Amino acid sequence: xxxxxxxxxxREPLFHLAKRDNLxxxxxxxxxLAAILVGMLIVCLFGLLIVGWDPFRIISTIFDGTxxxxxxxxxxxxxxxxxxxxxxxxxxxFRMRFWNIGAExxxxxxxxxxxxxxxxxGDKVPNPVLLLIMVTASIIAGAVWAIIPAVxxxxxxxxxxxxxxxxxxxxxxxxxxxxxxxxVPKGSGHIGIINANTKAGWLVSIGDYPYLLNILIVIVMxxxxxxxxxxxxxxxxxxxxxxxxxxxxxxxxxxxVVILRTMAISGAICGLAGFLIVAGADHTIIAGSVGGQGxxxxxxxxxxxxxxxxxxxxxxxxxxxxxxxxxxxxxxGLDSSFADIVTGFVIFCIxxxxxxxxxxxxxxxxEALPGAEAAKxxxxxxxxxxxxxAVPETEEKNEEAIPDNDGKEGSEQ
Amino acid sequence: MKKILAMLLTVIMILSLAGCGGKDGxxxxxxEYKNIKVGLICLHNEQSxxxxxxxxxxxxxxxxxxxxxxxxxxxxxxDESNACYEAAKDLVDRxxxxxxxDSFGHEDFMIQAAKEFPKVQFCHATGxxxxxxxxxxxxNAFASIYEGRYAAGVAAGLKLNDxxxxxxxxxxxxxxxxxxxxxYAEVISGLTSFYLGAKSVCPSVTxxxxxxxxxxxxxxxxxxxxxxxxxxCVLISQHADSMGAPTACEKAGVPNVSYNGxxxxxxxxxxxxxxxxxxxxxxxxxxxxxxxxxxxxxxWTGGFAEGSVELSAINDKAAAAGTKEKVDAVVAxxxxxxxxxxxxxxxxxxxxxxxSYMADVDSDEAYTPDTEVIKDGYFHESEYRSAPAFDIRIDxxxxxxxxx
Numbered sequence: 001x002x003x004x005x006x007x008x009x010x011r012e013p014l015f016h017l018a019k020r021d022n023l024x025x026x027x028x029x030x031x032x033l034a035a036i037l038v039g040m041l042i043v044c045l046f047g048l049l050i051v052g053w054d055p056f057r058i059i060s061t062i063f064d065g066t067x068x069x070x071x072x073x074x075x076x077x078x079x080x081x082x083x084x085x086x087x088x089x090x091x092x093x094f095r096m097r098f099w100n101i102g103a104e105x106x107x108x109x110x111x112x113x114x115x116x117x118x119x120x121x122g123d124k125v126p127n128p129v130l131l132l133i134m135v136t137a138s139i140i141a142g143a144v145w146a147i148i149p150a151v152x153x154x155x156x157x158x159x160x161x162x163x164x165x166x167x168x169x170x171x172x173x174x175x176x177x178x179x180x181x182x183x184v185p186k187g188s189g190h191i192g193i194i195n196a197n198t199k200a201g202w203l204v205s206i207g208d209y210p211y212l213l214n215i216l217i218v219i220v221m222x223x224x225x226x227x228x229x230x231x232x233x234x235x236x237x238x239x240x241x242x243x244x245x246x247x248x249x250x251x252x253x254x255x256x257v258v259i260l261r262t263m264a265i266s267g268a269i270c271g272l273a274g275f276l277i278v279a280g281a282d283h284t285i286i287a288g289s290v291g292g293q294g295x296x297x298x299x300x301x302x303x304x305x306x307x308x309x310x311x312x313x314x315x316x317x318x319x320x321x322x323x324x325x326x327x328x329x330x331x332x333g334l335d336s337s338f339a340d341i342v343t344g345f346v347i348f349c350i351x352x353x354x355x356x357x358x359x360x361x362x363x364x365x366x367e368a369l370p371g372a373e374a375a376k377x378x379x380x381x382x383x384x385x386x387x388x389x390a391v392p393e394t395e396e397k398n399e400e401a402i403p404d405n406d407g408k409e410g411s412e413q
Numbered sequence: 414m415k416k417i418l419a420m421l422l423t424v425i426m427i428l429s430l431a432g433c434g435g436k437d438g439x440x441x442x443x444x445e446y447k448n449i450k451v452g453l454i455c456l457h458n459e460q461s462x463x464x465x466x467x468x469x470x471x472x473x474x475x476x477x478x479x480x481x482x483x484x485x486x487x488x489x490x491x492d493e494s495n496a497c498y499e500a501a502k503d504l505v506d507r508x509x510x511x512x513x514x515d516s517f518g519h520e521d522f523m524i525q526a527a528k529e530f531p532k533v534q535f536c537h538a539t540g541x542x543x544x545x546x547x548x549x550x551x552x553n554a555f556a557s558i559y560e561g562r563y564a565a566g567v568a569a570g571l572k573l574n575d576x577x578x579x580x581x582x583x584x585x586x587x588x589x590x591x592x593x594x595x596x597y598a599e600v601i602s603g604l605t606s607f608y609l610g611a612k613s614v615c616p617s618v619t620x621x622x623x624x625x626x627x628x629x630x631x632x633x634x635x636x637x638x639x640x641x642x643x644x645x646c647v648l649i650s651q652h653a654d655s656m657g658a659p660t661a662c663e664k665a666g667v668p669n670v671s672y673n674g675x676x677x678x679x680x681x682x683x684x685x686x687x688x689x690x691x692x693x694x695x696x697x698x699x700x701x702x703x704x705x706x707x708x709x710x711x712x713w714t715g716g717f718a719e720g721s722v723e724l725s726a727i728n729d730k731a732a733a734a735g736t737k738e739k740v741d742a743v744v745a746x747x748x749x750x751x752x753x754x755x756x757x758x759x760x761x762x763x764x765x766x767x768x769s770y771m772a773d774v775d776s777d778e779a780y781t782p783d784t785e786v787i788k789d790g791y792f793h794e795s796e797y798r799s800a801p802a803f804d805i806r807i808d809x810x811x812x813x814x815x816x817x
Contacts, residue, residue, distance in 0.1 A: 068506075069503070069506045071499070071502045071503060071506055072503065072506075075499050075503075176626070180595075180626065182778075183597075184776055184777070184778050184780075185541055185597065185598065185773060185776040185780065186596075186597070186598075186773065186780045186804070187595050187596035187597040187598070187600075187804070188517060188595060188597040188599075189594075189595045189597065189626070189627075189628075190493065190517060190518040192518070192520065192521040193521035193522065193524075193525065196521060196524070196525070281494075281495040282494045282495045283495075284494070284521070286492070286493055286494060286518065288492060288494075289494060291492065291494075326490075329489070330486060330487070330488050330489075333482075333487065335458050335459070335460075335489075336458045336489045336490035337458075
């Protein structure tokens with residue numbers, strides 16, 4: 001404050017931007033909440049223009065579409081769980097700055113592994129054994145799909161972004177091939193629900209709640225991920241490799257091993273997600289079984305700054321907005337892409353608000369109101385006593401949806 | 414701070430003022446159907462000609478019956494996955510007493526929902542399992558679209574004759590190209606009936622078929638049509654749901670017989686005619702059953718007579734002269750049962766006439782042939798189940814790729 005007071009305010013522009021060093025956590029949270037509110041306000045305005053509905057009706061419809069009936073609530077939490085599980089999967093790799101955008105393929109190939117078990121040995125082994133085989137096969141399939149690009153990255157430094165992306169297409173094509181081969185009736189390109197009568201390979205439901213087990217498994221995974229990333233040696237190694245490979249090597253971390261191990265874990269969690277999709281919900285497979293969640297998960301992971309607990313919130317938010325906005329399209333007969341637009345608005349605001357977390361806008365002071373101005377400028381100076389943000393290093397890059405790897409990592413080597 | 418607060422308040426006030434605006438239109442509808450609430454689950458949205466055909470039919474049926482829009486719920490973009498089961502459950506929660514689904518892959522999820530909600534009627538278009546599952550509230554429906562394809566094939570044959578007589582091609586070069594989605598019976602039945610229709614007026618016709626492996630893939634359909642045109646096909650038809658093939662034809666100046674509805678606006682110079690299924694008669698039938706408390710048939714097949722199969726207006730710019738008269742006569746004969754599309758006297762398999770064929774009518778994983786479908790000299794299509802079962806590869810039709 002003192003330095004600005006010494007300046008002569010005459011030639012100052014109307015406002016200017018200043019970098020914030022580190023905003024206290026609760027203020028950053030407030031800014032993010034405000035961003036969600038602004039996003040919702042835009043959604044309401046958009047809704048008013050497109051549908052002609054008042055904001056209260058739009059908001060209440062979104063809530064009704066997600067919480068209106070028990071079925072809707074279960075569906076919402078199940079969607080959240082699957083998205084969260086895939087988000088958890090991509091996170092270890094992201095912390096390592098390994099841009100794994102192959103979660104879609106890793107999950108899909110795991111779905112295929114589960115389906116293969118259901119079809120081929122569904123009637124040969126008892127259900128608990130079958131489920132064990134399925135989950136093992138899925139985890140291995142997901143891990144293998146992730147390790148292939150990791151090997152190439154670790155030994156030949158290939159571009160993992162392109163590699164994992166290509167692996168998605170390969171997984172989709174392999175799935176499409178087998179869906180055709182196994183289709184019933186012949187040539188129809190659909191497998192249909194598998195073991196509908198025997199329910200072999202169907203995840204058991206707890207009580208009357210078919211998705212409860214899915215949700216519980218993902219909650220456990222979230223906690224395990226949090227501990228693994230923040231309170232384990234492995235988690236620390238991942239962060240160091242992400243910061244600088246040279247530093248990692250200097251302090252004796254085997255970088256190749258960390259890359260391979262971390263991608264195997266990434267893929268394995270995708271594998272678990274694939275298993276949950278097949279055994280816990282769909283009981284079949286189509287080429288679009290993962291439905292783009294492998295990519296949405298990247299966004300969830302980034303928005304949450306790789307914090308598993310925050311990811312639970314963002315996964316919920318995205319599932320909530322998507323399902324809620326879908327309700328508006330159903331009631332109005334609008335194109336179903338309306339739901340994507342609504343989600344887009346809110347996400348855009350959340351990402352955009354990072355600007356206000358990293359920068360502050362300083363208005364030209366009015367000489368008549370020195371007191372008021374001092375109060376307004378307070379947050380900037382106040383935060384010195386506060387803790388540093390959890391992952392300040394990543395803040396500058398938050399605005400990149402899909403990060404450019406070459407620029408960052410290439411420069412370090 | 415005060416300013417910001419004032420601004421916020423203003424925005425809220427404006428929005429709430431707007432909120433006081435009018436309520437939605439009347440909720441009345443006809444007295445007779447006041448207890449009916451209808452749901453429709455669609456794979457894609459209205460951008461897809463296939464789903465649009467269902468959506469329009471539903472709107473049309475509800476309008477005819479006097480069911481207001483508030484009691485007609487259409488959900489779009491529902492994958493052939495657990496999403497369909499969730500959508501069906503949600504429609505039940507909304508109070509629907511009859512729920513329709515439009516895509517083949519929805520079937521098992523509809524059955525799953527039907528078992529859970531025995532008081533709600535579940536009607537699935539194009540499915541094959543109602544007659545084997547034997548669930549009282551689960552039903553299949555289709556249309557004898559092979560008759561429509563046959564009539565459209567006649568229009569194609571006349572066009573080929575026109576090309577031959579004007580010296581544009583020789584009789585042996587009368588090759589039709591056909592873009593198909595999957596090697597599934599529904600597609601084979603459609604393309605064979607189309608071919609037989611053309612052959613009934615142009616005996617020298619042959620056909621080449623290119624599959625895309627997708628019901629909706631504009632690029633693949635366009636490329637398939639282009640490939641067929643380059644392979645010497647002088648007329649194209651398709652059984653897939655995008656505008657890929659028709660636009661490729663318009664660009665190349667090759668005549669096209671379309672599907673799902675008229676594409677004359679996009680293809681004014683090459684569009685001849687289109688056959689399509691009109692689902693409104695089925696919707697009206699099924700809704701009336703619910704209203705009257707009568708059972709809905711496990712398998713329902715509508716034809717020209719019921720208004721379930723329709724031909725679009727013929728585009729005189731592309732069609733041969735006299736097409737309308739001939740096609741009208743063929744349709745009248747089909748209605749009267751004088752023409753049997755799959756009469757064994759009109760086609761051969763490996764050079765021989767067919768006297769017996771066991772079709773896989775009861776779908777199973779092993780594709781076991783289970784029903785004799787050739788009797789009285791013709792293949793009894795859509796009689797033992799509503800969905801087509803004709804999957805025979807007859808002479809004169811060449812499958813360029815059978816990977817799908």
